[in-house]
C-alpha cells in the first residue's frame with residue numbers, strides 16, 4: 102500500500118488541486134481494493150501450493166478470537182469438512198496469536214478453501230502432484246544461474262539472456278600463490294552476485310546429489326527442459342554436472358582447490374554479460390578442498406554408469422584433494438585487503454573432514470577413510486542441518502544412508518545422532534504455532550529451514566516409518582504457506598490469483 106502511494110506522481114496537464122483530487126480518489130480506491138483483497142485471505146494461511154492427500158494438513162487462523170470452528174468448502178461453496186479450531190497459540194517471531202485448523206482427515210483430491218466465520222482463505226489443492234511443480238521449478242532455477250552460457254528462449258522463456266563471463270582468462274590473485282590466468286568457465290553464479298564460490302556450491306551439490314542418490318527417478322531425462330534434456334541422463338544430474346565441470350577447473354595441480362572466482366567488489370545491478378569488472382581467482386583453503394573432495398567422491402559413484410571415464414577422473418581428483426587437505430589441515434581463507442566479495446571464511450573444519458571422509462569411504466570402501474571416521478566418530482554426534490560453514494548434516498545423513506557398510510559402533514553413533522536431532526525438531530514443530538522447527542531470521546534462513554527439511558526427509562525415509570510425510574510438509578510450509586505477510590516465496594506456483 103505504501104509503495105503504491107510512493108509511486109504516484111503529479112500528472113502533467115492538470116492543476117495541483119486537480120492532481121490532489123485525483124490522488125485522493127486513487128488512494129481511496131486502492132484503500133478499498135486493499136481492504137477487499139485482504140478481507141480474510143490474510144487471516145487464514147494455507148499451503149497455497151497444495152497438500153498431498155495422505156499428508157497432515159493444517160491452516161493457521163490469525164486474529165479471529167471469537168471463532169472456535171472452521172469449515173472446508175469446495176469450489177461451489179459446499180461444506181465438505183468441518184472441525185474445531187485449536188486453542189490459541191502465540192508465536193514470538195511474529196507477535197501473533199493463532200489457532201490451527203487441522204483438516205488432515207480430508208483426503209479427496211480437489212480445490213477448496215478454508216472458512217472461519219466470515220473469512221475465507223485463498224483456494225488450495227489436495228492433489229498427488231502439486232508439489233511436483235515446485236520441485237521442477239526449484240531444480241530449473243540452477244539452469245538460470247549458469248555462467249558462461251547463453252540462456253536461449255526455448256529453455257529460459259522470459260529469462261533468456263546472452264552468455265555472461267566467459268571466465269577463460271581469470272586473473273590469479275597473489276593469494277593463490279600463483280600468477281597468470283586460469284581457464285575456469287561454467288558453473289553457477291552465487292545467490293546474490295556474479296561470483297562463483299566453491300563452498301556455497303559444495304553444500305548445494307552435496308544436497309542435490311544426496312537427493313539423486315536417494316530418489317534417482319525424481320528428475321528424469323527431459324523433465325527440466327534444459328539443453329541436456331534427451332541425452333539419456335537425468336536432468337538434475339545434468340545440471341549438477343554443469344557445476345561439477347567448473348569445480349574441476351578450480352583444482353590446482355597440487356590437489357588444493359581455489360576458493361572462488363569473483364571481482365574485487367560486487368558488481369552493480371546489471372545483466373551478467375554487461376559486467377565490466379575483472380574476474381580473479383583467490384587462494385586455496387582446507388574447507389574448499391574438502392568440499393571438492395566430498396562432491397567429487399559422490400559424483401564418482403553417481404555418474405559412473407553414464408560416463409565411466411569422467412567419473413574415474415572425479416575419484417582421482419577427490420583423493421588428490423583429500424591428500425592436500427590432510428597435509429594442509431588449517432588453511433583458512435580470509436579476504437585479502439581490498440577484496441569485498443563473499444569471504445565464506447570457514448574456521449572449524451572437523452565437519453568438512455568428516456563429510457569428505459564419509460563420501461570417499463562410501464565410494465571406495467577404503468579402510469583409510471573408515472579408520473578416519475572411526476577415530477573421529479564422537480564429532481558425528483553434533484548433527485546439524487548443512488550450510489556452507491557446517492556440513493555435518495551431509496556427513497551424518499550420507500553415512501546413515503550407507504550404514505549397513507559401517508562398523509556397528511560407527512553405525513550406531515550415526516543413527517543415534519540423526520534420530521536424536523530429528524526427534525528434537527519434530528517436537529519443536531509440534532510446539533510451534535506455525536508447525537515449523539525453531540530458527541533465526543537471518544540472511545539465508547530459508548536455506549536453513551530447507552536444509553532442516555531435507556535432513557528430516559532423510560531421517561524419515563531411512564526409518565521408513567508409516568507416516569512418511571510427517572516431517573516433510575511441516576518443514577516446507579515456510580516457503581509456501583502462512584508466511585507472516587502472506588507472501589508466496591515461490592511465485593507462480595500458488596493459486597493466489
Ligand SMILES: [Ca+2]
Pocket residue numbers: 321322323329330331332333334335336339
Ligand atoms: Ca538429460
Ligand SMILES: [Ca+2]
Pocket residue numbers: 447448449450451452453490491492
Ligand atoms: Ca565447517
